[in-house]
Amino acid sequence: MDAVTGWWxxxxxxxxxxxxxxxxxxxxxxxxxxxxxxxKLSDNRVAQKISAAYTVIFRGTxxxxxxxxxxxxSAIFLTSVAQVFNPEIKFVDVPPMWAGTFAIALIVGSYxxxxxxxxxxxxxxxxxxxxxxxxxxNLQTFVFIRIPEMWRLALPAFGNHMLSLIKDTALISIxxxxxxxxxxxxxxxxxxxxxxxxxxxxxxxxxxxxxITLTVMGLEKFGLRTTEGAR
Amino acid sequence: MIFDLSLIADSIPKMLAGIGITFQLMALSAFLGLILAxxxxxxxxxxxxxxxWPAQVxxxxxxxxxxxxxxxxxxxxxxQFEFIRESIFWPILREPFGCAxxxxxxxxxxxxxxxxRGGVLGVxxxxxxxxxxxxxxxxxxxxxxTTPIAARLALPAYSNDFISLMKATSLASTITLMDMTGIARTIVAxxxxxxxxxxxxxxxxxxxxxxxxxxxxxxxxxxxxxVKP
Amino acid sequence: MTNSASETLIEMQNVDKxxxxxxxxxxxxxxxxxxxxxxxxxxSGSGKSTMIRxxxxxxxxxxxxxxxxxxxxxxxxxxxxxxxxEVGMVFQSFNLFPHMTIVKNLMLAQRLVRKINKVExxxxxxxxxxxxxxxxxxxxxPVQLSGGQxxxxxxxxxxxxxxxxxxxxxxxxxxxxxxxxEVLEVMTDLAKEGMTMIxxxxxxxxxxxxxxxxxxxxxxxxxxxxxxxxxxKNPRNERTKKFLSQILTH
Numbered sequence: 001m002d003a004v005t006g007w008w009x010x011x012x013x014x015x016x017x018x019x020x021x022x023x024x025x026x027x028x029x030x031x032x033x034x035x036x037x038x039x040k041l042s043d044n045r046v047a048q049k050i051s052a053a054y055t056v057i058f059r060g061t062x063x064x065x066x067x068x069x070x071x072x073x074s075a076i077f078l079t080s081v082a083q084v085f086n087p088e089i090k091f092v093d094v095p096p097m098w099a100g101t102f103a104i105a106l107i108v109g110s111y112x113x114x115x116x117x118x119x120x121x122x123x124x125x126x127x128x129x130x131x132x133x134x135x136x137x138n139l140q141t142f143v144f145i146r147i148p149e150m151w152r153l154a155l156p157a158f159g160n161h162m163l164s165l166i167k168d169t170a171l172i173s174i175x176x177x178x179x180x181x182x183x184x185x186x187x188x189x190x191x192x193x194x195x196x197x198x199x200x201x202x203x204x205x206x207x208x209x210x211x212i213t214l215t216v217m218g219l220e221k222f223g224l225r226t227t228e229g230a231r
Numbered sequence: 232m233i234f235d236l237s238l239i240a241d242s243i244p245k246m247l248a249g250i251g252i253t254f255q256l257m258a259l260s261a262f263l264g265l266i267l268a269x270x271x272x273x274x275x276x277x278x279x280x281x282x283x284w285p286a287q288v289x290x291x292x293x294x295x296x297x298x299x300x301x302x303x304x305x306x307x308x309x310x311q312f313e314f315i316r317e318s319i320f321w322p323i324l325r326e327p328f329g330c331a332x333x334x335x336x337x338x339x340x341x342x343x344x345x346x347x348r349g350g351v352l353g354v355x356x357x358x359x360x361x362x363x364x365x366x367x368x369x370x371x372x373x374x375x376x377t378t379p380i381a382a383r384l385a386l387p388a389y390s391n392d393f394i395s396l397m398k399a400t401s402l403a404s405t406i407t408l409m410d411m412t413g414i415a416r417t418i419v420a421x422x423x424x425x426x427x428x429x430x431x432x433x434x435x436x437x438x439x440x441x442x443x444x445x446x447x448x449x450x451x452x453x454x455x456x457x458v459k460p
Numbered sequence: 461m462t463n464s465a466s467e468t469l470i471e472m473q474n475v476d477k478x479x480x481x482x483x484x485x486x487x488x489x490x491x492x493x494x495x496x497x498x499x500x501x502x503x504s505g506s507g508k509s510t511m512i513r514x515x516x517x518x519x520x521x522x523x524x525x526x527x528x529x530x531x532x533x534x535x536x537x538x539x540x541x542x543x544x545x546e547v548g549m550v551f552q553s554f555n556l557f558p559h560m561t562i563v564k565n566l567m568l569a570q571r572l573v574r575k576i577n578k579v580e581x582x583x584x585x586x587x588x589x590x591x592x593x594x595x596x597x598x599x600x601x602p603v604q605l606s607g608g609q610x611x612x613x614x615x616x617x618x619x620x621x622x623x624x625x626x627x628x629x630x631x632x633x634x635x636x637x638x639x640x641x642e643v644l645e646v647m648t649d650l651a652k653e654g655m656t657m658i659x660x661x662x663x664x665x666x667x668x669x670x671x672x673x674x675x676x677x678x679x680x681x682x683x684x685x686x687x688x689x690x691x692x693k694n695p696r697n698e699r700t701k702k703f704l705s706q707i708l709t710h
Binding site: 357361362363364367368371375379380456457458 | 557
Binding site: 066072073163167168169188206 | 296304400415437440
């Protein structure tokens with residue numbers, strides 16, 4: 001492990017990149033998931049179809065392909081747009097971070113669509129009816145009854161989605177994101193110890209996964225406190 | 232921004248030339264992964280800490296790290312050591328194909344063993360008690376009652392994992408293997424036509440996903456024949 | 461077998477059973493002779509099920525001795541298997557093997573435990589299915605049968621093993637009212653043929669007509685033990701009286 005000395009700084013900043021991508025993609029993923037679920041649950045046939053296509057496409061295509069397509073595809077798209085205004089421009093580079101963040105959020109969002117949809121449908125109509133019978137308004141019912149209940153139902157699957165996101169950030173290194181993988185490659189170039197360097201990458205990801213798993217476990221315990229007491 | 236149809240027509244046969252590698256990776260890893268999963272499961276439910284503990288560590292590590300890291304450690308990392316290069320496994324670990332199969336099997340084995348465990352835990356306790364009351368041994372109960380019932384319970388989740396495995400084979404392209412994705416990346420590097428090539432390839436993968444879903448749907452229907460009249 | 465009338469098949473001596481700190485059975489003493497029919501009743505949580513589940517070691521007792529047909533139940537797996545071969549059990553929730561047809565349900569243990577060949581096992585299975593009047597359902601799966609039919613299959617499955625004793629753990633309480641009688645009929649027939657039976661049940665009509673003895677349990681203890689006539693007419697213990705007044709007025 002001596003070889004790693006001197007690279008810890010780079011690994012640390014690489015981890016921060018992972019964390020940054022994770023946080024932004026998490027927000028986008030929730031957004032895509034909610035929009036997808038809302039579309040699937042809506043009465044609008046077109047929205048239903050689009051949402052169905054979204055889930056089929058992104059669950060049926062390898063992650064790496066989505067990332068490559070978004071990265072190279074958006075570069076070409078932006079280049080052609082830019083050339084309309086200034087024909088001198090040869091190539092517009094899209095930052096791999098944004099293409100990658102967007103790509104993995106789209107992928108995991110397609111899974112989250114199903115999770116959110118299932119959670120919405122999983123809320124027992126009895127609770128809703130009871131709330132209405134007690135005179136609660138639509139909004140009150142939604143905020144105080146449906147949201148907490150959905151949250152509890154969706155949490156275990158949502159935890160898995162977060163794990164998918166953190167692990168998928170590794171794939172963004174393929175399009176040149178400057179994260180831990182990238183650090184390892186550079187480190188191998190000078191030290192010639194690929195095993196050591198990649199093990200460090202693995203350990204960093206294992207650390208992230210552990211934190212997420214523990215957080216979700218804590219939240220689940222918190223969410224289940226109402227049912228536990230009934231036993 | 233206009234799709235070059237002749238390029239698509241040219242590239243699809245080229246990419247399909249790699250489907251053999253995709254299938255080989257998928258079939259071999261699924262097979263070896265399932266064997267590993269059963270071994271890990273038996274270790275976990277053995278009730279002996281020196282068996283269950285290593286199994287849990289394996290599952291934790293392989294589920295907690297990106298598969299890309301696993302592939303790189305095996306392909307680029309292992310040759311760092313003299314003893315690996317001199318071991319009997321070297322002919323396998325020297326080749327990108329062998330490394331991809333090893334990594335994918337170890338990875339899917341971890342996931343599938345958790346899926347199988349879910350199935351085993353889902354078996355109705357009363358049914359097993361009835362087995363005990365009739366005098367069946369623990370081994371007989373596991374073979375004749377737990378296994379068939381757990382298999383049916385685990386199948387939907389297993390089918391999802393199988394699709395994940397199929398998609399993960401595309402990562403073999405990162406260690407120079409010329410599967411469909413590897414070929415597509417080469418074509419894109421030459422033509423710089425990512426839309427045409429990657430979208431065509433995405434459609435091929437979607438068809439494969441659809442095929443896997445259909446196949447498992449059939450199996451599930453067969454195994455569930457006794458569930459509802 | 462000539463002096464079978466007086467032979468003791470089940471003997472429980474000072475049996476205690478704990479679930480954690482909760483004492484489920486307190487100093488149980490019970491003797492059942494060959495051919496006897498015992499009905500066990502009592503409020504829920506009184507330890508009735510636990511008691512009969514100890515008899516074939518689905519639960520492990522903590523104190524005292526349980527001797528079945530001359531074999532004491534210990535941790536020895538051989539003894540447990542030997543006892544289970546002599547003791548059949550019918551559960552509240554039937555517990556048929558869902559992935560096997562009815563006839564396969566009846567054949568499995570014969571083949572694996574008794575090592576009987578396929579043809580003979582099938583013959584035995586069909587014989588007992590006819591006895592519970594359900595032979596025409598042999599090739600169906602359990603879910604395709606009604607609850608009453610499933611419970612009759614479960615009885616036939618226990619009979620296939622030719623047990624000396626059958627334990628019934630609330631066999632009718634998961635059934636719709638119109639199906640209870642078809643199961644009780646089968647049980648009554650069995651009783652008439654001389655099977656040794658212990659039934660946990662609240663079917664007092666069945667207890668009255670079939671039982672040699674009725675046992676009332678409460679809070680893990682055997683509170684009262686009497687012939688049915690005596691038990692229903694002159695219950696001695698207050699707890700028994702209270703229980704009977706609750707159950708009989710309904």
